[in-house]
Amino acid sequence: MTTIIDGKQLAKDLNAQTQQRVAKLAERGITPGLAVIIVGDDPASALYVRNKHRKAVKLGIKSVVRELPATVSQADLMGVVTEYNQDPTINGILVQSPLPRGLDEQAVVAAIDPKKDVDGFHPVNVGRLFNNLPGNYPVSCTPRGIMTMLASLHIHLRGKHAVVVGRSRIVGRPMAAMLLNADMTVTTAHVYTKHLSDVTREADVLVVATGVAHLIKANDVKPGAIVIDVGMDRDDQGKLTGDVDFDGVFDRVGAITPVPGGVGPMTIATLMQQTVDICEWSEQRGNQ
C-alpha cells in the first residue's frame, strides 16, 4: 500500500487556489504580473518557459516573456532586469537558468529586486531562508513545492531524519534549509559522500536531486520511507525518468513521487502561487 504522491493532482489543486486568489485581486482591479527572461535558444529552456507562460495566462496572471539573444551583453541583460524592477505591473521576475556561457548568472540574480525575486534565488532571500527569519519572502519554488507535497501527506516531520542528496543552489541547499526549519534532523549528501547507501537508508524523508538516473535503488531506502524524486533524467530510450528506480523501490517505500507527474508540475504551480503571494505582499505593504 505505497502512496503515490500525485504531483499533477496536487498542482491542479494548488492552481485552482491560485486562480481564486487572482480572481479576488481582479475584483480590486489588481493583476499579478510575471516576467520571464530567457537568453539564447536552448530548446528545453524554451519549452519550460512556454509551459510557465501558458499556465500563468490560464490562471489570469499577466505573463511577459522577454527573449534575448545568446550574444546579449551582461550590461544589457542587467538593464532588462532593472526595467522590470521599475515596472509596477510586474510582481515577479525570473531569469531562466542556465544562462549561456560568458554571462554571470549570480550577478543577474543579485540585480533583481529581492521583493520581485519569484525564484527565491536572490542572496537576501536565501539568507532569510537559511536563518529561518520570520516574515514574507520568496523561496526556491521546487523545494517549496516539495514541502507542500509533504504537507499533503499529513505526517509529522519534527524530529524525523531527512536526507537530501544533492547540494545545488536551486534544490538541495534550500531544500535542506526548509526541512531544518520544519524541525527535522537533516543530512545533506552529495557526490563526495562516502557510503551513500548507508546514509540514505537512515532517511525517513529522502529527497533526491542529483541528475543521475536511477541512482537510488531498493537497497538504498529505509522501509516505509517517503521518497521525493527531483530527477529529470533520460533513460536508454530517451524517456524522462528520475533519480530513483521507481519500480525497484516501490514495494519497500511508504510514499513516492513519480517522474514525470511529481515534483515538476508542483514546481510550476508553486511559481504561480509565489507570483500571487508577492503581489498580495506588495498590496499589504502599500507597494513600497
Ligand SMILES: Nc1nc(=O)c2c([nH]1)NC[C@@H]1CN(c3ccc(C(=O)N[C@@H](CCC(=O)O)C(=O)O)cc3)C=[N+]21
Ligand atoms: N530560473 C529558473 N527557474 C526554474 O524554476 C527553472 C529554471 N530556471 N530552469 C530549469 C528548471 C527546470 N524546471 C522545471 C519545471 C517543471 C518541469 C515539469 O513540469 N516537468 C514535467 C514533465 C515535462 C516533460 O515531459 O519534459 C513533469 O515532471 O511531469 C520540469 C522542469 C524549472 N526550472
